[in-house]
Amino acid sequence: MRVGVLGTGIVGRTLSVKLIELGHEVIMGTRDVNALLSRQEPPPWGESFPDWRARNPDVPLGTFAEAAAHAELVFHATAGVVCLEALNAAGKSNLDGKILIDVANPLDFSQGFPPFLSVVNTDSLGEQIQGAFPGARVVKTLNTVSADVMVAPQLVGGGDHHAFVSGNDAKAKEEVTSILRDWFGWTNVLDLGDITTARGTEMLLALWVRLLGVFGNGMFNLKVVT
Amino acid sequence: MRVGVLGTGIVGRTLSVKLIELGHEVIMGTRDVNALLSRQEPPPWGESFPDWRARNPDVPLGTFAEAAAHAELVFHATAGVVCLEALNAAGKSNLDGKILIDVANPLDFSQGFPPFLSVVNTDSLGEQIQGAFPGARVVKTLNTVSADVMVAPQLVGGGDHHAFVSGNDAKAKEEVTSILRDWFGWTNVLDLGDITTARGTEMLLALWVRLLGVFGNGMFNLKVVT
Numbered sequence: 363m364r365v366g367v368l369g370t371g372i373v374g375r376t377l378s379v380k381l382i383e384l385g386h387e388v389i390m391g392t393r394d395v396n397a398l399l400s401r402q403e404p405p406p407w408g409e410s411f412p413d414w415r416a417r418n419p420d421v422p423l424g425t426f427a428e429a430a431a432h433a434e435l436v437f438h439a440t441a442g443v444v445c446l447e448a449l450n451a452a453g454k455s456n457l458d459g460k461i462l463i464d465v466a467n468p469l470d471f472s473q474g475f476p477p478f479l480s481v482v483n484t485d486s487l488g489e490q491i492q493g494a495f496p497g498a499r500v501v502k503t504l505n506t507v508s509a510d511v512m513v514a515p516q517l518v519g520g521g522d523h524h525a526f527v528s529g530n531d532a533k534a535k536e537e538v539t540s541i542l543r544d545w546f547g548w549t550n551v552l553d554l555g556d557i558t559t560a561r562g563t564e565m566l567l568a569l570w571v572r573l574l575g576v577f578g579n580g581m582f583n584l585k586v587v588t
Numbered sequence: 589m590r591v592g593v594l595g596t597g598i599v600g601r602t603l604s605v606k607l608i609e610l611g612h613e614v615i616m617g618t619r620d621v622n623a624l625l626s627r628q629e630p631p632p633w634g635e636s637f638p639d640w641r642a643r644n645p646d647v648p649l650g651t652f653a654e655a656a657a658h659a660e661l662v663f664h665a666t667a668g669v670v671c672l673e674a675l676n677a678a679g680k681s682n683l684d685g686k687i688l689i690d691v692a693n694p695l696d697f698s699q700g701f702p703p704f705l706s707v708v709n710t711d712s713l714g715e716q717i718q719g720a721f722p723g724a725r726v727v728k729t730l731n732t733v734s735a736d737v738m739v740a741p742q743l744v745g746g747g748d749h750h751a752f753v754s755g756n757d758a759k760a761k762e763e764v765t766s767i768l769r770d771w772f773g774w775t776n777v778l779d780l781g782d783i784t785t786a787r788g789t790e791m792l793l794a795l796w797v798r799l800l801g802v803f804g805n806g807m808f809n810l811k812v813v814t
Contacts, residue, residue, distance in 0.1 A: 476784075482709050483794070519813035526795075554798045558702075562795030568709070569752075569788030572780045577814060585811040587745035588803060 366391055366433030368426055368448055369440035370398055372408035373465060376509035377437050378421050384545055389422045391429025393451060398423070405441075406471050407509075430456035435463070435541075436498075442468035442487050443480045446494055458497035461534050463541075464488050464560075465504040465512065467567050476571045479564065488528055488560030499534035502560040503527045503542065503551075506570060508580025513546050515583070523583040524550045528559040552586060592617055592659030594652055594674055595666035596624055598634035599691060602735035603663050604647050610771055615648045617655025619677060624649070631667075632697050633735075656682035661689070661767075662724075668694035668713050669706050672720055684723035687760050689767075690714050690786075691730040691738065693793050702797045705790065714754055714786030725760035728786040729753045729768065729777075732796060734806025739772050741809070749809040750776045754785040778812060 367378045368391045378390040392398045404410045430436055430452035440448040445466055449457070468487045469477040481487050488502035503525055504512045515521045525548045527535045535553055542548035554562060566584075574580055590613045593604045604616045618624045630636045656662055656678035666674040671692055675683070694713045695703040707713050714728035729751055730738045741747045751774045753761045761779055768774035780788060792810075800806055 478709050482791075483704050523811075523813040552802065554795075554802060559798045561702075562798040565708075565791040565794040568791040569780075572785045572788040573812065576778065576780060582812055582814045585749075585813050586799065586808060587749040587811050588808045 363387070364432050364434045365389075366429035366431075366436045366452075368429055368436065368438050368452060369466070370411060370423075371405040371439065371441065373439040373509045373512070374437075375408070375414055375418070375421075376513055377439060377465075379418060380513035380546070382421065387432075389424040389429040389432045391424055391426040391452065393426065393448065395423050395425065406469070406477075426452040427456060430460075433460060435461050438462055438464045438466055438491065440466060442466045443470055445487060446490060449491060449495060454495060454497065457495050460498060461537060462491070462495070462498040462500045463504070463538055464491055464500055464502045467505050467564055469567060469571075476568075476575075479567065482565060483561070486558070486560040486564050488557045488564070492530065492557045499529070499531040500557060501527055501529040501531070501534050501538040502557065502563060503538055506563050506566050507583050511581065511583055515546065515548050518581055518583050519585070521547060521549055523585040524552050526552050526554050526559075526563050528554050528557055528563060530556050550585070589613070590658055590660045591615075592655035592657075592662045592678075594655055594662060594664050594678055595692070596637060596649075597631040597665065597667065599665040599735045599738070600663075601634070601640055601644070601647075602739055603665060603691075605644060606739035606772070608647065613658075615650040615655040615658045617650055617652040617678065619652065619674065621649050621651065632695070632703075652678040653682060656686075659686065661687050664688055664690045664692055664717065666692060668692045669696055671713060672716060675717060675721060680721060680723065683721050686724060687763060688717070688721070688724040688726045689730070689764055690717055690726055690728045693731050693790055695793060695797075702794075702801075705793065708791060709787070712784070712786040712790050714783045714790070718756065718783045725755070725757040726783060727753055727755040727757070727760050727764040728783065728789060729764055732789050732792050733809050737807065737809055741772065741774050744807055744809050745811075747773060747775055749811040750778050752778050752780050752785075752789050754780050754783055754789065756782050776811070 492500040718726040
């Protein structure tokens with residue numbers, strides 16, 4: 363499948379590499395490819411782009427618009443605080459009718475660690491994106507786990523834990539659930555309801571960053587026990 | 589042990605009944621005992637107080653101050669939006685030096701369901717309580733599960749899930765961890781860190797209320813899988 367991955371942080375990189383391994387035609391999108399290739403400053407998690415690029419020279423790069431235009435399926439993995447700007451650059455017409463898998467979080471690191479959420483409580487990034495791009499079939503998912511766990515859930519507790527999906531389009535949530543299962547190996551995917559339920563999974567990050575502090579790494583997840 | 593339970597909603601009631609079963613000397617505290625005994629309006633969850641009282645006539649009642657003065661150990665289970673007022677009524681000197689187990693959440697139902705949080709993101713109820721009562725040994729815990737699960741974790745998945753503790757007093761957290769284990773049967777208690785980590789467990793409520801919607805009841809919890 364032709365997949366666009368918007369965002370070049372640790373999440374965008376990990377998704378792109380995995381999707382290429384799976385045989386998909388990926389373009390990883392960014393604001394300005396040349397600026398990215400020379401950017402020495404690392405993202406909040408992970409190494410600088412040039413250091414990563416040296417080990418991954420074959421991941422196709424493009425602008426946000428090129429990645430979105432190319433795509434049958436779009437992953438949104440930009441930093442939450444700039445995401446609407448990034449998606450506007452991708453272009454409304456390039457997103458219309460397409461499933462947009464939103465894995466981003468509104469983490470604001472401007473005051474240091476722990477980050478706070480730039481959208482919270484009575485709104486969410488997922489809702490803002492669906493509101494700004496009503497033609498896109500937004501499904502919020504995977505934002506509650508680290509990049510490594512997103513694409514390889516079996517690395518944590520043999521995969522015995524949960525991913526959540528939130529969205530207004532039931533068929534899109536079904537397709538995304540199949541993608542999580544067939545592409546990445548998720549066995550437990552829980553449908554929380556419409557896109558407003560993204561508030562719940564985004565606000566879970568306030569606990570997630572503390573568990574990161576307890577364990578010292580992101581190789582954990584939550585299982586819903588009944 | 590002499591225990592004060594502040595709050596008479598479903599959580600305060602469930603804790604009081606269980607603690608009495610365990611042989612503790614409980615006073616369940618409220619603002620005004622006579623007003624409570626005639627209050628027909630039910631709390632957000634559970635039945636009206638007089639209906640509950642008819643089945644539980646022997647639970648000792650008192651004012652917030654009487655419950656706190658009586659107590660060697662205090663549970664705080666008032667509605668989050670009024671909690672500082674309730675704790676002020678309990679009296680600073682009645683809380684000084686005592687472990688205050690804060691199981692409350694800042695849920696605001698004034699706009700209907702789902703509730704939003706009245707304190708969130710860069711602050712928490714746990715921190716506000718510790719800040720206002722510096723002499724109390726505040727431990728935030730159990731706020732991430734329903735009242736029934738608080739006192740009987742084995743009812744969900746055989747008890748294979750987590751409680752969290754947050755607080756600035758390491759010895760108090762150890763004592764509370766023993767209480768959770770020995771009194772209620774919790775086998776997995778995870779220390780998240782200082783009282784600011786209560787932001788994480790309080791914000792988890794945004795997911796919790798959605799899971800309540802999915803399952804139709806509160807008999808679930810989260811397990812941290814590594």
